[in-house]
Amino acid sequence: MALVIPVILGSVRQGRNGLRAARYLVHALESRGHEAPLVDPADLGLPLLTRMYKEYPKGEAPEVLERLAALYRRSDGFVVVSAEYNHSIPPALSNTLDHFLEEYFWRPSAIVCYSAGRYGGVRAAMQLRAMLGELGTPSIPSLLPIPEVHKALDEDGQPLQPWLERQTGRFLDELAWYAEALREKRGGGVPY
Numbered sequence: 001m002a003l004v005i006p007v008i009l010g011s012v013r014q015g016r017n018g019l020r021a022a023r024y025l026v027h028a029l030e031s032r033g034h035e036a037p038l039v040d041p042a043d044l045g046l047p048l049l050t051r052m053y054k055e056y057p058k059g060e061a062p063e064v065l066e067r068l069a070a071l072y073r074r075s076d077g078f079v080v081v082s083a084e085y086n087h088s089i090p091p092a093l094s095n096t097l098d099h100f101l102e103e104y105f106w107r108p109s110a111i112v113c114y115s116a117g118r119y120g121g122v123r124a125a126m127q128l129r130a131m132l133g134e135l136g137t138p139s140i141p142s143l144l145p146i147p148e149v150h151k152a153l154d155e156d157g158q159p160l161q162p163w164l165e166r167q168t169g170r171f172l173d174e175l176a177w178y179a180e181a182l183r184e185k186r187g188g189g190v191p192y
């Protein structure tokens with residue numbers, strides 16, 4: 001079943017490795033027949049949050065927020081790609097996510113974390129999991145941690161390590177299962 005799953009990237013740093021991971025996930029989702037638009041806060045020029053999307057009068061939000069809201073409303077789930085900055089999530093990711101709330105509701109998320117070191121960003125992932133729960137897009141049980149991300153993926157997001165593709169297959173199977181289940185359930189209405 002084709003799903004709509006935006007890939008939300010959370011790094012805007014010059015020379016960021018996050019683009020490798022995000023591109024990899026976009027390719028992996030698309031090769032399974034899903035629609036996987038990249039949400040890149042650097043490319044979008046996403047402003048620092050001064051007002052949430054819902055705090056704007058109808059029709060007065062910046063165009064970039066209107067476009068993202070429309071995308072999220074037709075989405076079936078989210079892949080969130082996070083680096084680890086000081087054992088936590090990058091500020092750009094928090095900023096990207098915080099603009100919205102209800103638009104995420106009743107949809108699953110899946111966490112891809114990465115780092116230049118050997119732990120793959122899992123400490124940030126644990127904080128991200130709590131945050132995504134609060135945002136109403138609870139994360140699936142599995143994580144996809146990518147240690148030494150600069151060695152695991154090239155700049156175009158092509159995998160350089162066989163283990164990565166094996167783990168990605170299982171991870172995306174799990175996300176699709178949750179996304180399909182919740183899509184069917186959303187079709188019958190949501191609690192509020």
Ligand SMILES: Cc1cc2nc3c(=O)[nH]c(=O)nc-3n(C[C@H](O)[C@H](O)[C@H](O)COP(=O)(O)O)c2cc1C
Nearest residue numbers: 011013015016017018083084085086087115116117
């Ligand atoms: C501000 C900052 C803090 C960092 N803190 C950590 C950390 O706590 N743990 C870790 O494994 N790597 C840490 N790193 C290294 C990152 O894993 C590495 O730079 C990674 O490429 C960051 O993602 P990005 O390139 O997409 O910004 C940090 C990097 C930066 C810039």
